[in-house]
Amino acid sequence: MLRLRSFGLASFAAAVALGIAPMASAAAAPPARAYSCAQGHFCIYSDWNGGGTRCQWSQQSKANTADDCSFIQRGQNVRSVRNNTGHRVQYYTQTNFHSRVGSTPSGGEGNLQGNYQIRSFKKQ
Numbered sequence: 001m002l003r004l005r006s007f008g009l010a011s012f013a014a015a016v017a018l019g020i021a022p023m024a025s026a027a028a029a030p031p032a033r034a035y036s037c038a039q040g041h042f043c044i045y046s047d048w049n050g051g052g053t054r055c056q057w058s059q060q061s062k063a064n065t066a067d068d069c070s071f072i073q074r075g076q077n078v079r080s081v082r083n084n085t086g087h088r089v090q091y092y093t094q095t096n097f098h099s100r101v102g103s104t105p106s107g108g109e110g111n112l113q114g115n116y117q118i119r120s121f122k123k124q
Contacts, residue, residue: 035109037082042089044118045080046071048111052079061122064095078118082109087123095119 035050037043044065046052055069066072083089083104090103093116101116103124
């Protein structure tokens with residue numbers, strides 16, 4: 001029995017030394033969350049979890065986000081949002097507040113379906 005235990009420990013030590021043993025902390029680490037968004041702003045992101053390119057606005061509404069959002073201009077979809085305002089924000093897939101697709105409460109953030117653009121929004 002002692003021989004089996006020492007063989008097991010020696011095998012584990014060799015695996016660690018060769019870098020082939022799984023690292024428990026790396027496997028359990030959640031994905032990094034960015035969601036950098038200034039106070040009083042509504043932010044949209046080109047990647048999940050607040051990553052990628054960010055566009056942000058402090059005004060009550062925006063009739064066409066493509067006016068000043070580079071990744072929307074390039075045709076990329078919105079994958080995540082952060083509402084750092086004091087109001088619920090409703091957003092739309094078309095300009096001028098047409099085709100409402102969702103809303104995010106004050107202080108809310110999260111991933112979207114990722115298959116559409118937010119082309120306009122307004123605070124409620």
